[in-house]
Amino acid sequence: xxxxxxxxENLQKGKAKAVKELVEQAVxxxxxxxxxxxxxxxxxxxxxxxxxKTNEIYVPEVLVAARAMNxxxxxxxxxxxxxxxxxxxxxxxxxxxxxxxxIGKNLVKMMLEGKGLEVIDLGTDVSPExxxxxxxDQNCQIICCSAxxxxxxxxxxxxxxxxxxxGIRDRVRIMIGGAAVDEAFCARVGADKYTSDAASAxxxxxxxxxxxxx
Amino acid sequence: xxxxxxxxxxxxxHYKPVDRLPAVHFGYWxxxxxxxxxxxxxxxxxxxxxxxxxxxxxxxxxIIGWDFNYSHVIGSNDHLDPVFEEKVIEVxxxxxxRQQTRDGVIERVKPGVSSIPAEDDYxxxxxxxxxxxxxxxxxxxxxxxxxGFTRFNDNRPxxxxxxxxxxxxxxxxxxxxxxxxxxxxxxxxxxxxxxxIIDTYADLQYRCTExxxxxxxxxxxxxxxxxxxxxxxxxxxxxKFEELCAKHYKKRNxxxxxxxxxxxxxxxxxxxxxxxxxxxxxxxxxxxxxxxxVWGDQFEPARKKxxxxxxxxxxxDKTALRKDxxxxxxxLARMERLASLGGFIPCPDHRLMxxxxxxxxxxxxxxxxxxxx
Numbered sequence: 001x002x003x004x005x006x007x008x009e010n011l012q013k014g015k016a017k018a019v020k021e022l023v024e025q026a027v028x029x030x031x032x033x034x035x036x037x038x039x040x041x042x043x044x045x046x047x048x049x050x051x052x053k054t055n056e057i058y059v060p061e062v063l064v065a066a067r068a069m070n071x072x073x074x075x076x077x078x079x080x081x082x083x084x085x086x087x088x089x090x091x092x093x094x095x096x097x098x099x100x101x102x103i104g105k106n107l108v109k110m111m112l113e114g115k116g117l118e119v120i121d122l123g124t125d126v127s128p129e130x131x132x133x134x135x136x137d138q139n140c141q142i143i144c145c146s147a148x149x150x151x152x153x154x155x156x157x158x159x160x161x162x163x164x165x166x167g168i169r170d171r172v173r174i175m176i177g178g179a180a181v182d183e184a185f186c187a188r189v190g191a192d193k194y195t196s197d198a199a200s201a202x203x204x205x206x207x208x209x210x211x212x213x214x
Numbered sequence: 215x216x217x218x219x220x221x222x223x224x225x226x227x228h229y230k231p232v233d234r235l236p237a238v239h240f241g242y243w244x245x246x247x248x249x250x251x252x253x254x255x256x257x258x259x260x261x262x263x264x265x266x267x268x269x270x271x272x273x274x275x276x277i278i279g280w281d282f283n284y285s286h287v288i289g290s291n292d293h294l295d296p297v298f299e300e301k302v303i304e305v306x307x308x309x310x311x312r313q314q315t316r317d318g319v320i321e322r323v324k325p326g327v328s329s330i331p332a333e334d335d336y337x338x339x340x341x342x343x344x345x346x347x348x349x350x351x352x353x354x355x356x357x358x359x360x361x362g363f364t365r366f367n368d369n370r371p372x373x374x375x376x377x378x379x380x381x382x383x384x385x386x387x388x389x390x391x392x393x394x395x396x397x398x399x400x401x402x403x404x405x406x407x408x409x410x411i412i413d414t415y416a417d418l419q420y421r422c423t424e425x426x427x428x429x430x431x432x433x434x435x436x437x438x439x440x441x442x443x444x445x446x447x448x449x450x451x452x453x454k455f456e457e458l459c460a461k462h463y464k465k466r467n468x469x470x471x472x473x474x475x476x477x478x479x480x481x482x483x484x485x486x487x488x489x490x491x492x493x494x495x496x497x498x499x500x501x502x503x504x505x506x507x508v509w510g511d512q513f514e515p516a517r518k519k520x521x522x523x524x525x526x527x528x529x530x531d532k533t534a535l536r537k538d539x540x541x542x543x544x545x546l547a548r549m550e551r552l553a554s555l556g557g558f559i560p561c562p563d564h565r566l567m568x569x570x571x572x573x574x575x576x577x578x579x580x581x582x583x584x585x586x587x
Contacts, residue, residue: 014401055488058451059444060397067398100310100322100332103393104444124332125308125324150567151245179445179507197446 003029004040007072011044014064020071033079038116041072045114049199052111059107062198066110073113087118089209092134093144094122095178096155101148104178104198108144111202117209128158135163135172141212142205145191147178156181157189173208177201218373219281224434227477227500227525229556234586235549236281237579238527238561240503241266245326245568247274255572278572279579282374284502284527284561287437288366289379290359292422293386294318294351298337317390318347333392341404344411348390352414354421359429366431375434378426378475380466381419383459384450385440387411393449400454409458416462423466427473435477436470438463438498443484445507452488460496467497479527483564485511494520503528505563513552525557532562535570535578542578550585 001009003026010018019041026036048065051057091112095105102124112119120138122130131143143163147153156176163169173192176185186194192208195201215233217225225232242264251261256277264270266285275282297316304312310324318337337343362369370376388396399408442449467478479500480493486501493501504513504526513529530549534541549560560582566575 055447058447059393059449060400060451060454063394063397064401098324100324102332106394124322125310150569 004031004036004043007036007040008044008047011041011065011068011072012047014061014068016064016068016071019068020075023072023075027075027079033076033083034085037073037076037080037085041069041076042114042116045069045111049111049114049202053197053199059103062107062110066114069110069114088116088206089142089213090118090120090138090140091142091144091205092120092122092131092138092140093146094126094131095124095146095148096152096159097125097127098155099147099149099152100124101146101178104148105144105146107198108146108177108201111198112144112205115202115206117202117205128155128162131159132162132166132168136166136168140172141209142173142175144175144177144201144205147176147180150180153178153180153185156185156191160190171212173212175201175204175208220373220375220434222281223375223559224477226553226559227435227557229522232587234584235553235560235582237279237582238282238284238559239275239280239566239579240284240528240561240564241271242566242570243568246566246570249568250572253572278576279583281579281583284375284559286371286374287377287379289381290422290426292358292381292419294348294390295358296351315389317386319390319392333394336390336392336395338390338411339395339398340402341407344407348411349414352418354418356425358422359425363426363429363431366429377435377437377479378423378431378433378470380423380436380438380470380478382439383416383419383462384412384455385438385442387415388442388449396450400450412458412462416465420462420466420469424469427469433475435479435500436467436475437478437502438480440480441483443482443486443489445484447485447487448489452492455489456492460492463493463496463498471497477525479525487511487516490516490520490524494523499523500525500527503561503563505529506531506533507563513558514555517555517558522557526552527559528561528563529558530560530562530578532564532566532570535562535566535574537574539574539577542574542581546578546581546585549582553585553587 003022007019007022023036027033048062052062093105093109095102109119109121135143145156145159160174175193176191177195183194193204195204217233219236222232222236247261247264250256251258260270260274266283271283298318300316302311302313310322312320312322315321319333320335321331321333323331338348470478478498479502480498482501490501504516505511513526517524531545534545552558
């Protein structure tokens with residue numbers, strides 16, 4: 001088994017320490033950091049993502065795999081920056097104003113990073129203005145809004161409105177998710193995409209980034 | 215034939231004849247009661263400190279027309295003892311509060327918003343924390359069970375079903391560790407740690423249950439609290455759930471059955487399909503609720519799959535109570551059809567949420583009682 005396959009396998013098993021050590025070894029052996037990222041870490045997260053979508057694995061397995069990916073990414077980060085390797089897209093993500101819940105949001109963040117996207121995590125209780133201003137300031141292609149509560153899901157409509165007012169709807173896609181929302185709600189508030197799970201959200205985000213890059 | 219609510223419920227869940235369906239609910243979000251009070255629908259005093267099964271809850275039942283709140287259960291002090299000190303750690307600039315919970319978790323809450331808390335940190339991360347802070351708090355001693363259970367049969371309400379609370383096999387552990395922490399523990403380098411935590415806590419809860427039942431107290435049903443699923447499925451893999459938890463349900467359920475309690479429910483929440491066969495195998499026979507939710511789950515397919523050993527309480531799409539009479543009528547028709555399968559009691563899926571229309575709840579409670587099977 002190649003060291004890249006080993007990285008992927010260990011990541012899938014959530015072996016964070018092993019992933020960190022293998023990534024260090026891989027870089028030291030002369031494999032390019034971008035290759036280690038794509039064919040090691042992201043390859044492993046892709047498998048996790050697919051298995052999560054089909055209920056072969058569950059939230060715990062995603063969380064431990066993401067922890068392992070983070071350990072490996074930390075090793076790679078300075079090398080990638082030095083070589084000017086760019087992410088496939090940039091996303092800002094947060095839980096909407098009035099809502100402090102972040103498990104779902106964090107799962108989506110992990111999956112987005114697992115697809116090689118750069119994620120700006122705005123945390124919880126994020127105002128519509130902050131979402132939109134961050135997208136403008138950081139050149140994000142996508143805004144991801146999460147809400148657990150029926151009492152806060154209405155804020156998503158305000159995010160869409162603020163984005164319209166700011167004149168960025170032609171270049172920024174707005175995705176929504178969370179326990180309280182569904183496709184019908186997405187259509188009603190004028191967001192671009194609702195996905196029912198974190199892995200599908202990451203797939204949709206990659207697709208949007210691809211479209212916008214053309 | 216005129217039955218009281220206790221007889222009606224027990225009969226329904228044993229596929230026996232009843233006079234009518236009961237009007238059952240599972241409580242309210244506090245924000246909804248405040249809304250109703252502000253609209254002048256209910257007295258203001260009923261909007262505060264209104265807990266399941268309390269006098270205020272009963273008073274509200276009368277005003278609305280409910281027969282009873284399903285959540286009439288009693289248990290013992292079967293949790294951490296002493297619990298951790300509940301204290302505010304800091305008030306953040308936006309008014310939200312970081313506080314330590316009784317389970318040793320640091321959570322963030324927003325004043326005035328009642329919901330699942332957001333979790334920042336937790337103590338139960340490793341073997342050392344378990345041995346030092348948690349195992350000592352999970353030990354059984356007789357005083358955990360109140361002496362009052364010897365008089366329970368005379369003092370309990372005679373006309374509504376009353377359950378024994380069996381505690382929680384995994385949900386309370388999740389509350390001690392957070393979802394993330396529980397996930398990490400499942401794959402900890404100390405492979406026995408999570409099983410050790412679950413086993414220790416389960417032994418305590420079994421002993422407490424046993425001591426209550428030994429007093430001769432009689433219950434109509436038994437009930438667990440877990441809240442272990444979300445909109446995409448379980449928060450734990452079914453394989454791990456079976457490996458770590460199933461034996462504890464089985465042991466506690468067998469104990470209940472030996473005391474004549476054969477209706478055993480679990481408050482599960484979310485998309486529970488993959489855990490149903492495991493729960494059923496251990497003897498849990500009501501998954502409360504099989505939620506309609508935004509994912510559209512239904513009791514009927516589950517009944518077809520698992521047969522009559524699967525009972526049901528819940529299944530009513532509570533969002534209809536925010537819409538109009540036509541939406542409620544549609545739910546009433548669906549509830550009648552489900553109830554006709556037998557072994558099923560309609561109840562709104564969990565607590566009624568803000569925006570629910572008072573008049574529609576009254577209408578539902580009135581109409582559900584008119585349904586004869």
